[in-house]
Amino acid sequence: MRNWLFVEDFARGIGHALLHGKPGEVYNCGGPDECDNLAVVNRIIELAPADPGLIEFVTDRPGHDRRYSLSSAKLQALGWRAQVRFLEGLARTVDWYRENEWWWAPIRSGEYREYYERHYGRALKA
Secondary structure, three states: OEEEOOHHHHHHHHHHHHHHOOOOOOOOOOOOEEEOHHHHHHHHHHHOOOOHHHOOOOOOOOOOOOOEOOOOHHHHHOOOOOOOOHHHHHHHHHHHHHHOHHHHHHHHHOHHHHHHHHHHHHHHHO
8 A cells, every 4th residue: 555646746745844844844745545556557557548468566575565654744734735636646647648758758769778878877887
């Protein structure tokens, strides 16, 4: 299980903590929606639409936590609230990727890897 939050709500939460929080305090920023990873992947498959056969199951790492969830009560006490439910945000995210192929196409083509190795290759080998 994971606690999911739309990226724009997360950005608003960070800004809210910076503007209204107390310096040195820790503020968790999480959403009201919890679901497991497979449910998220299945929803992406539906939204894309894509072949469910693309899902690849892998062995979990030893000691992996079964649940990641947090309380945003301190941030909410400052007046912040998530504005977008996760499934709506997920649909908006899939739409963004669909409308912005220029951003991800170089990653799939290998162009990004070539750029990365040109600029950071020495650090990768060290």
